[in-house]
Amino acid sequence: MSNWEILWQARDEFLIGFWRTLEIFGLSIAGAFLIGCGLLYLLEGSRKRLTMPLRIFIDAMRMLPFLILVYLLYYGLPSVGIRLDAWWTGVGALAVYHGTYFAEIFRSNRLTFPPGQIEAAKAHGFTKSKMFFRLILPQVIMQTRPLLGNQLIYALKDTAFLVIITVRELTAVANSLSSTYFIPTEAFIVVIGFYWALSVAMEIIIKQCGRFSAKRGFDNV
Amino acid sequence: MSEANTSETAAVSIRHLSKSFDDVEVLRDVELEVKTGEVVTIIGSSGSGKSTLLRCINWLEKPDRGSIHIAGQRIGVHDDGRAMPVRELAKVRAKTGMVFQGFNLWPHLNVLHNVTEAPIHVQGKSKREAEALAKALLDKVGMSHKHDSYPNTLSGGQKQRVAIARALAMQPTVMLFDEPTSALDPELVGEVLAVIKDLSAEGYTMVMVTHEMAFARAVSDQVVFLEKGLIIERADPETFFTTPKTDRVRKFLENHDTPSPA
Ligand SMILES: Nc1ncnc2c1ncn2[C@@H]1O[C@H](COP(=O)(O)OP(=O)(O)OP(=O)(O)O)[C@@H](O)[C@H]1O
Numbered sequence: 162m163s164n165w166e167i168l169w170q171a172r173d174e175f176l177i178g179f180w181r182t183l184e185i186f187g188l189s190i191a192g193a194f195l196i197g198c199g200l201l202y203l204l205e206g207s208r209k210r211l212t213m214p215l216r217i218f219i220d221a222m223r224m225l226p227f228l229i230l231v232y233l234l235y236y237g238l239p240s241v242g243i244r245l246d247a248w249w250t251g252v253g254a255l256a257v258y259h260g261t262y263f264a265e266i267f268r269s270n271r272l273t274f275p276p277g278q279i280e281a282a283k284a285h286g287f288t289k290s291k292m293f294f295r296l297i298l299p300q301v302i303m304q305t306r307p308l309l310g311n312q313l314i315y316a317l318k319d320t321a322f323l324v325i326i327t328v329r330e331l332t333a334v335a336n337s338l339s340s341t342y343f344i345p346t347e348a349f350i351v352v353i354g355f356y357w358a359l360s361v362a363m364e365i366i367i368k369q370c371g372r373f374s375a376k377r378g379f380d381n382v
Numbered sequence: 383m384s385e386a387n388t389s390e391t392a393a394v395s396i397r398h399l400s401k402s403f404d405d406v407e408v409l410r411d412v413e414l415e416v417k418t419g420e421v422v423t424i425i426g427s428s429g430s431g432k433s434t435l436l437r438c439i440n441w442l443e444k445p446d447r448g449s450i451h452i453a454g455q456r457i458g459v460h461d462d463g464r465a466m467p468v469r470e471l472a473k474v475r476a477k478t479g480m481v482f483q484g485f486n487l488w489p490h491l492n493v494l495h496n497v498t499e500a501p502i503h504v505q506g507k508s509k510r511e512a513e514a515l516a517k518a519l520l521d522k523v524g525m526s527h528k529h530d531s532y533p534n535t536l537s538g539g540q541k542q543r544v545a546i547a548r549a550l551a552m553q554p555t556v557m558l559f560d561e562p563t564s565a566l567d568p569e570l571v572g573e574v575l576a577v578i579k580d581l582s583a584e585g586y587t588m589v590m591v592t593h594e595m596a597f598a599r600a601v602s603d604q605v606v607f608l609e610k611g612l613i614i615e616r617a618d619p620e621t622f623f624t625t626p627k628t629d630r631v632r633k634f635l636e637n638h639d640t641p642s643p644a
């Protein structure tokens with residue numbers, strides 16, 4: 162039996178791993194997106210006492226290697242009495258880690274937001290939160306689309322790190338097949354194919370969303 | 383409380399308004415009363431405080447002293463000196479409609495949605511009601527053929543006309559215009575002025591900063607001249623443009639091609 166035939170017979174395991182990766186990725190980027198939006202909202206000026214700690218938190222996260230964050234959460238949290246299973250630790254770590262990147266992407270765009278639009282909103286009776294959710298956030302998201310797309314690909318690749326805390330995602334499947342049957346190259350080539358396919362699909366979706374913002378004149382950003 | 387009584391009848395009533403930016407007094411004890419249906423034009427050289435005065439009316443700038451009432455309701459602070467909570471401030475603000483020099487449309491919304499945005503999400507109007515109103519207003523400013531266009535595809539004159547419709551959609555007590563044609567190419571100025579002229583004919587209450595003297599003369603009921611934060615002259619347009627009382631205004635008008643009678 163050739164190496165490829167062995168892998169073909171293990172196709173269900175690959176599919177399950179792929180599905181898990183998809184689940185983890187989907188949940189964690191949704192979480193990261195919400196965290197990014199939430200942090201941007203909290204950084205909206207009026208809460209001066211919050212700004213400093215939040216900026217420190219965001220920078221600290223961004224400067225931390227993701228692998229170390231995962232280790233810390235999985236092996237460190239139980240020692241302070243918090244026990245999460247590997248799967249939720251992974252999703253949570255990805256969401257928080259990439260959430261801070263999302264926040265940073267949003268924030269740097271927010272700094273370039275035309276003040277005239279804010280004044281127009283105030284003059285029309287908008288309160289801070291309405292203004293944020295109806296006018297600021299939608300534009301910030303449309304304008305940062307290419308950067309967000311990039312960040313999603315980083316997040317996808319980071320799901321592979323979860324193998325170290327025993328999450329049975331795609332890379333873990335390849336890892337265990339390769340050591341069981343000693344076929345490292347082929348197993349990982351299959352896995353690379355999966356990651357590539359996902360990344361390409363994501364790029365296409367993000368590109369398609371670009372038409373939405375181009376219509377509004379945001380394509381030059 | 384005789385002061386409060388006069389405030390109630392006026393669309394805008396400004397009393398003892400002063401404002402400084404870092405030690406520079408930009409407005410000095412300004413008094414201005416705008417009656418319902420009246421068009422007041424504010425004229426003055428650059429830096430005299432015209433924009434600041436206008437922006438105090440809807441509290442985009444916070445005055446240091448004095449009071450401003452919109453349709454009898456005080457904006458920004460309560461009579462006992464307490465700052466107005468943001469929600470309440472937003473409500474009073476919504477009684478004014480402001481049109482900016484730089485249009486400031488919201489680029490992610492199409493023309494129709496720019497106009498319905500505040501009525502729906504600030505005033506809580508139903509979508510149907512807001513859209514019916516928006517369509518009527520866009521028709522009034524001659525933009526009904528552009529409902530689905532996004533601001534980036536419009537000319538400056540078209541953007542400004544949409545911005546006027548957007549402000550009108552709040553059904554404000556008073557419309558505030560800060561040099562609405564200064565950012566426009568000369569050939570686009572006319573279409574915007576024509577819209578504002580129509581509004582004045584319809585009886586809208588308006589306060590306007592402009593450098594278009596002929597236009598000011600044609601539409602104003604009252605002209606106010608601001609100099610270093612002081613109102614140094616106020617008169618009906620005929621008197622203001624033909625027999626100004628001060629040398630300062632005479633000089634200003636000489637430099638600005640005093641319009642022939644409209
Ligand atoms: N936010 C601000 N901070 C500091 N100084 C300001 C601010 N806004 C205005 N000023 C100053 O206040 C003065 C009056 O400004 P304002 O914009 O009201 O003048 P203006 O009459 O509208 O002039 P223009 O015709 O050029 O628009 C100017 O000297 C200006 O530099």
Ligand SMILES: [Mg+2]
Pocket residue numbers: 432433434560561
């Ligand atoms: Mg000005």
